[in-house]
Amino acid sequence: MDAYIVIGNPNTRKSSVIRSLTGCFNRSVRDIQRQDGLGPVRIYARAGALQDTRTTADDFIAEAQRSRCAAVICCLLPSAHPNHPLEGPDAGSYLAAFKAAGWRIKSIAVLGQDGGGVRSSNLRQFTQASTAPINTTAHQVRSHFGWQ
Numbered sequence: 355m356d357a358y359i360v361i362g363n364p365n366t367r368k369s370s371v372i373r374s375l376t377g378c379f380n381r382s383v384r385d386i387q388r389q390d391g392l393g394p395v396r397i398y399a400r401a402g403a404l405q406d407t408r409t410t411a412d413d414f415i416a417e418a419q420r421s422r423c424a425a426v427i428c429c430l431l432p433s434a435h436p437n438h439p440l441e442g443p444d445a446g447s448y449l450a451a452f453k454a455a456g457w458r459i460k461s462i463a464v465l466g467q468d469g470g471g472v473r474s475s476n477l478r479q480f481t482q483a484s485t486a487p488i489n490t491t492a493h494q495v496r497s498h499f500g501w502q
Contacts, residue, residue: 405442411451432470
């Protein structure tokens with residue numbers, strides 16, 4: 355499974371970016387055209403930070419596998435959920451669980467200033483995401499993900 359991850363604090367418009375990229379309101383399967391011209395990729399999209407819905411990494415991995423898609427896009431908060439740290443750990447813990455499940459982290463977009471200490475060669479920070487027009491941020495993230 356290829357994973358595209360959007361990380362950001364509350365009010366950095368993570369869900370809005372995912373909705374702009376995929377047309378998904380909450381959870382849905384979508385075909386996304388790639389820039390490399392190899393045809394569309396079938397992606398399971400889930401808007402809303404996993405920590406906010408107390409969705410553990412294992413639960414999300416199982417949910418995504420049921421979709422029978424080749425890729426997934428989801429949102430993560432940089433830090434653990436303050437009231438439910440076991441069900442909603444920090445972004446780094448989710449990424450470690452995804453990698454342990456054999457997922458390939460294709461791209462990470464950090465909206466705002468706080469990436470939760472996540473480091474990766476395929477990470478790009480979008481510091482103006484909370485104030486820039488949403489279509490501008492979505493366009494930049496789409497390009498970073500290699501999507502048309």
